[in-house]
Amino acid sequence: MIPRAALAGFCMGFALGAASAPALAQFRFDLNRIIDTARQIGQASTEVDEPQEVEIGKQYAAVLLGAAPLVPDPELQRYVNALGRWLAQHAERPGLAWQFGVLDSDNLNAFATPGGFVLITRGLLARMRSEAELAGVLAHEIGHVVKKHHLNAIRKGAGMQAGANILGEFVAQRGRNPEVTSRLVSGMKEVMLRGLDKDDELEADRMGVVIAARSGYDPYGLPSVLQTLSAMNPQDSGLALLFATHPVPADRLDALDAAMGTRLERYSAAARSSEEFLRVVRRK
Amino acid sequence: MKGRLLVLLFACTAGLAAAQEAGYAVRQAELKREPFSDAASAGTLPERAEVKIVSRQGGWLRIESASGAGWVRMLSIRTGSAEGAGGDSGIKQLFNVARSGSSGTVVATGVRGLDREQIANAQPNAAELSRMAQFAASQADAERFASRAGLAAQALDYLPAAQAAGDQ
Numbered sequence: 001m002i003p004r005a006a007l008a009g010f011c012m013g014f015a016l017g018a019a020s021a022p023a024l025a026q027f028r029f030d031l032n033r034i035i036d037t038a039r040q041i042g043q044a045s046t047e048v049d050e051p052q053e054v055e056i057g058k059q060y061a062a063v064l065l066g067a068a069p070l071v072p073d074p075e076l077q078r079y080v081n082a083l084g085r086w087l088a089q090h091a092e093r094p095g096l097a098w099q100f101g102v103l104d105s106d107n108l109n110a111f112a113t114p115g116g117f118v119l120i121t122r123g124l125l126a127r128m129r130s131e132a133e134l135a136g137v138l139a140h141e142i143g144h145v146v147k148k149h150h151l152n153a154i155r156k157g158a159g160m161q162a163g164a165n166i167l168g169e170f171v172a173q174r175g176r177n178p179e180v181t182s183r184l185v186s187g188m189k190e191v192m193l194r195g196l197d198k199d200d201e202l203e204a205d206r207m208g209v210v211i212a213a214r215s216g217y218d219p220y221g222l223p224s225v226l227q228t229l230s231a232m233n234p235q236d237s238g239l240a241l242l243f244a245t246h247p248v249p250a251d252r253l254d255a256l257d258a259a260m261g262t263r264l265e266r267y268s269a270a271a272r273s274s275e276e277f278l279r280v281v282r283r284k
Numbered sequence: 285m286k287g288r289l290l291v292l293l294f295a296c297t298a299g300l301a302a303a304q305e306a307g308y309a310v311r312q313a314e315l316k317r318e319p320f321s322d323a324a325s326a327g328t329l330p331e332r333a334e335v336k337i338v339s340r341q342g343g344w345l346r347i348e349s350a351s352g353a354g355w356v357r358m359l360s361i362r363t364g365s366a367e368g369a370g371g372d373s374g375i376k377q378l379f380n381v382a383r384s385g386s387s388g389t390v391v392a393t394g395v396r397g398l399d400r401e402q403i404a405n406a407q408p409n410a411a412e413l414s415r416m417a418q419f420a421a422s423q424a425d426a427e428r429f430a431s432r433a434g435l436a437a438q439a440l441d442y443l444p445a446a447q448a449a450g451d452q
Binding site for chain 2: 058059061062064065067068069070074077078081082085086088089090097098099100101103104105107109117129131189192193199202203206207210213214217218219220223224227228230231237240241244250254255256258259260262263264265268269270271272275276
């Protein structure tokens with residue numbers, strides 16, 4: 001992380017010993033660039049610890065909530081939290097303070113943010129036939145959190161408005177510098193609008209079906225939702241952002257098809273819907 | 285006016301329901317009399333056969349087709365039309381039109397919340413974030429939920445990314 005002093009010392013010695021004045025100016029310019037690059041590489045690889053990750057995730061969730069508020073229905077919000085928390089206990093980070101929410105939007109989409117915040121839209125929930133479908137979608141999002149896919153995506157934003165060093169700066173400033181926080185927020189927006197790596201989406205799909213099965217659900221809920229999306233008119237404005245940021249549903253189904261085969265078939269007779277789903281979700 | 289709106293809403297919903305019922309086989313698949321792998325055969329669905337999805341149960345779809353009716357594995361079926369599927373035309377081309385949003389072209393959208401523009405312009409909403417925290421469930425809440433719903437936890441490993449399904 002700190003080759004900076006050593007690098008500077010080495011270069012200084014070399015420069016003082018051998019360079020003419022114009023060459024020295026040029027060299028100083030290059031030196032600054034080298035130091036800057038070394039600093040960025042150092043920061044980009046800085047590990048974000050869990051409290052910092054949660055702080056980043058809160059900022060991220062607040063932006064989504066700024067675009068659409070929660071559905072004003074405490075019973076629905078508590079239901080999704082209980083289900084989501086149960087699912088999260090069957091993945092690798094059960095200790096996070098997981099929070100789930102239903103956004104008041106007709107659009108069809110679901111989001112995860114670092115640190116364990118998961119949001120799903122009212123529009124997507126309205127198309128679901130069963131609790132197993134809801135479990136599948138939430139479990140897919142939990143997969144993103146477990147694998148820290150969003151942090152990786154923010155890091156990879158180098159060269160765009162959001163630089164690779166934003167995470168590092170945010171961590172270094174402990175979120176206290178408003179300018180750094182604002183740059184982090186635009187980095188998050190880039191990821192929300194650009195989407196994650198295709199392979200990360202497919203990995204979250206494979207994790208989602210397994211987390212659902214571990215939690216006692218029929219694992220075919222997620223592919224069932226993908227079939228719903230696949231059957232919809234892709235020009236539907238409610239799908240625009242989802243389709244702009246994810247592989248097409250047919251490709252996701254092909255990948256799940258290949259990965260699942262018949263391996264999860266024995267769990268297919270597990271729970272699909274609860275009385276609570278029918279009462280809390282279906283009555284809407 | 286209100287009546288007309290209701291009729292329109294109904295028409296949209298009915299249209300969606302009808303669209304969800306159509307699909308096609310991505311491979312030759314066996315039709316079963318019951319939604320189980322060891323159930324008696326009810327015939328064979330040829331590749332690309334068009335089907336109408338009647339109902340769902342776990343990983344199985346109950347379908348009707350020119351080749352007969354019965355239960356078929358969900359992942360042997362893709363929803364939508366077989367015309368133009370696979371290859372670069374048809375359905376996927378339509379998706380690509382929708383995807384052009386990712387290159388910065390704004391896709392025509394209504395005001396629905398959480399569109400590209402609304403996210404781009406969103407200001408962090410700290411009040412709503414605090415409200416979200418109020419609904420959080422504890423691990424004990426989750427256990428109670430699972431117990432009410434009769435959920436039985438299972439132990440299984442994640443699936444590797446597969447090139448091909450082993451036992452189709």
